[in-house]
Amino acid sequence: MEELKDTVSAAGHRSQVWIGLYSHVDWKWSDGFNQSGDEYRNWNDHQPNYNEANQFCVGMTRQGTWFDYYCHVKPTFVCYNDSAAGGFEFVRVNTRKTWSEAQKHCREHFTDLATVRNDDENEEIKSLISRGNWAWIGLYRDSQIYWSDGSHFSFSSWSPGVNSPDSMEVGCGVADLNKGGKWRLISCEVRKPFVCYSMEQRGWCFQ
Incomplete structure (x- = not known):
């Protein structure tokens, strides 16, 4: 989480960014x-x-x-x-x-x-x-929560606020840098900047 926040902050961004989290709403x-x-x-x-x-x-x-x-x-x-x-x-x-x-x-x-x-x-x-x-x-x-790369979901950093899964089949995760990087699930169709990572380069990048 600290590395993600540092990467985004270094790019001068302070709001919500996509991370690789998603959940089926079933x-x-x-x-x-x-x-x-x-x-x-x-x-x-x-x-x-x-x-x-x-x-x-x-x-x-x-x-x-x-x-x-x-x-x-x-x-x-x-x-x-x-x-x-x-x-x-x-x-x-x-x-x-x-x-x-x-x-x-x-x-x-x-x-x-x-x-x-x-x-x-x-x-x-x-x-x-x-x-x-x-x-x-x-x-x-069902508590179906996944990472995009197939990693096991264990660590979490959810925001204490509400989410809105009523009309969604899948909710996608954002980290809100205005709230310490805490996570929320929102509609996957919204356009937001995002954070990638590379195992080969051993680093993160902000897009």
């Missing part, structure tokens, strides 16, 4: 549902916002709108039972668990965390959590 249902209705969403305003690049699980408010949030938080959650006739029976569980713990509980005692396919099902779940704060549902996003 929302999935816990039960693997991918038929008609699998793309139904009821996001709250300005959601999902992928705050701190660390919000991969989805909750529903008592107003019935959705938001992405930190998977380790422990609210209540909604499971479903899938009948032989193909109908869903939703069940709110008042025990507080992380998203993964809630998924495990639903799979052990019911069918899975709630899959929401249309407005009617969303309203049904909303009625179950109307007396509470919010609850986990079964939607989540």
Whole structure:
């Protein structure tokens, strides 16, 4: 990070530059549902916002709108039972668990965390959590984060601000030199200067 900041600063640049980071934005249902209705969403305003690049699980408010949030938080959650006739029976569980713990509980005692396919099902779940704060549902996003050269993703330096993955299939990484070089994901179609590196020359270059 220090070498990247030095390279860009030496070129007299102080704003955002592309780095080789990218992430697929792939929302999935816990039960693997991918038929008609699998793309139904009821996001709250300005959601999902992928705050701190660390919000991969989805909750529903008592107003019935959705938001992405930190998977380790422990609210209540909604499971479903899938009948032989193909109908869903939703069940709110008042025990507080992380998203993964809630998924495990639903799979052990019911069918899975709630899959929401249309407005009617969303309203049904909303009625179950109307007396509470919010609850986990079964939607989540894979934490697919990669480097352009295929390097293993381990070190990170995310900005504490929000990202906006809602309409993107892939988010691409910028280092913001006005914020200490911290990273954000933005639309890959934006034109920005960028930083390359060369293994042969053992150095970085700013373009």
